[in-house]
Amino acid sequence: MRKLTSAAMLCALSVPGLAQAECGEVSITEMNWASNTVVTNVANFIMEQGYGCEVTIVPSDTVPAVTSVAENGEPDIITELWLNSAGEAYLKLEEQGKVERVSRVLDPGGVEGWWIPTYLAEEHPELTTIEGVMANPELVGGTFNNCPDGWGCRVVSDNLIRALDLEESGIEVFNHGSGETLASSMASAVQNYYWGPTVPLGKYDMTRVELGEYKPEVHQKMPDPGCGQPGRIGIPGGNRPDVHHHRLQGA
Numbered sequence: 322m323r324k325l326t327s328a329a330m331l332c333a334l335s336v337p338g339l340a341q342a343e344c345g346e347v348s349i350t351e352m353n354w355a356s357n358t359v360v361t362n363v364a365n366f367i368m369e370q371g372y373g374c375e376v377t378i379v380p381s382d383t384v385p386a387v388t389s390v391a392e393n394g395e396p397d398i399i400t401e402l403w404l405n406s407a408g409e410a411y412l413k414l415e416e417q418g419k420v421e422r423v424s425r426v427l428d429p430g431g432v433e434g435w436w437i438p439t440y441l442a443e444e445h446p447e448l449t450t451i452e453g454v455m456a457n458p459e460l461v462g463g464t465f466n467n468c469p470d471g472w473g474c475r476v477v478s479d480n481l482i483r484a485l486d487l488e489e490s491g492i493e494v495f496n497h498g499s500g501e502t503l504a505s506s507m508a509s510a511v512q513n514y515y516w517g518p519t520v521p522l523g524k525y526d527m528t529r530v531e532l533g534e535y536k537p538e539v540h541q542k543m544p545d546p547g548c549g550q551p552g553r554i555g556i557p558g559g560n561r562p563d564v565h566h567h568r569l570q571g572a
Contacts, residue, residue, distance in 0.1 A: 344368070344373050344374040344375075345374065345375065346374070346375045346376075346377065347368060347374045347377070347397050348376075348377045348379050348395055348397045349364060349365065349368075349377070349378060349379065349399075349400055350378075350379050350380075350381040350386050350396055350398070350400050351378045351379065351380055351381065351400070352381060352382055352383070352386070352400065352401060353469065353500050354472075354500040355500065355504070355520065356518075356519065360401050360426055361378060361401075364398070364400055365378060379395075379396045381396070381399075382469075382471035382473075383402065383403065383406055383407060383471070383472055383473035384471055384476065385471055386399050387399070387402075387407055387408075387410050387411050388410070390414060390419070391410060391414055391419075394419075398423070400426070401426045401427075403431065403433075403473060403474075403516075405433075405473075405477075405540065406472070406474050406476070406477055407473060407544060408473070408476075408541065408542070408543070408545055409541060409542065409544070409545060410544075410545075412541070431517060431518070432516065433474065433514070433515070433516035434514070434515070434516075434529040434532070435451070435465070435478075435512065435513070435514055435529070436512070436513050436514075436515055436522075436527040436528065436530065437449075437454070437511060437527065437528055437530060438511065438525065438526065438527060438528070439528045441460070441511065441528075442528040445457070445460055448461065449531055450530065450531045451485060451530055451531065451533070454530060455485065455487065455492065456490070458491040458492045460511075461492070461511040462510065462511040463491060464494075464495055464511070465492050465493070465495065465513075465514075466495050466497060466503060466506045466510045466512065466513040466514065467479070467482075467494050467497065467514055468497065468503065468514050469496070469497050469498055469499055469500060469502075469503060470496065470498075473544055476544050477540075477543045478514055480543045480545075480548050481532065481543065503515070504519075504520070504521050507521040507522075507524075508525070513527075515527070
């Protein structure tokens with residue numbers, strides 16, 4: 322399938338008769354979080370109605386999607402891939418010319434991190450750093466709400482938890498089973514991983530916990546489940562991690 326840039330797809334909506342031939346069958350991911358449901362269905366509509374593609378939507382998450390591309394050459398398009406959570410596995414695919422970035426999904430990028438309610442940060446300023454959180458586990462309910470299995474942030478957070486010895490400080494890690502339960506936990510939980518722009522971060526007044534200095538060369542290894550020596554580093558936030566559509570070369 323030809324490369325579909327954002328501008329080209331918008332034009333296709335205006336002139337649905339253009340370039341409908343030669344598209345053929347296309348497989349695209351639908352990740353297990355709300356924003357990607359929107360992204361995937363918009364892309365599906367544009368490709369079907371504007372280009373005459375036969376689209377197959379493949380339920381997936383960051384880690385399985387990148388693994389599938391590496392091992393099977395499928396799906397054709399990965400929607401909303403957060404590069405900071407894709408790790409070296411994705412970079413190798415890009416270096417080998419097997420995938421390419423098509424367009425930005427979020428511009429200028431997204432934000433993610435570990436969060437506490439702002440009212441708690443104002444009452445206890447020491448909780449705005451991970452050292453302060455670990456020194457006062459009772460103030461954050463003694464729990465950290467982690468990403469679901471299969472998400473790139475789960476691997477990064479798991480490695481960071483190991484590097485920090487978080488559980489040794491008396492904080493229990495609760496691994497959520499889905500994006501829905503992670504989102505709902507924001508209403509009552511005290512310490513969460515989350516990302517934005519999203520409804521929960523817009524709805525609840527949250528403050529990002531300072532995890533340490535962000536070092537790209539160290540963070541690049543953190544999405545690897547087999548990372549032998551994870552580093553105590555910050556998750557990119559202020560620098561807005563890139564979030565892109567990606568497609569297989571030649572697809």
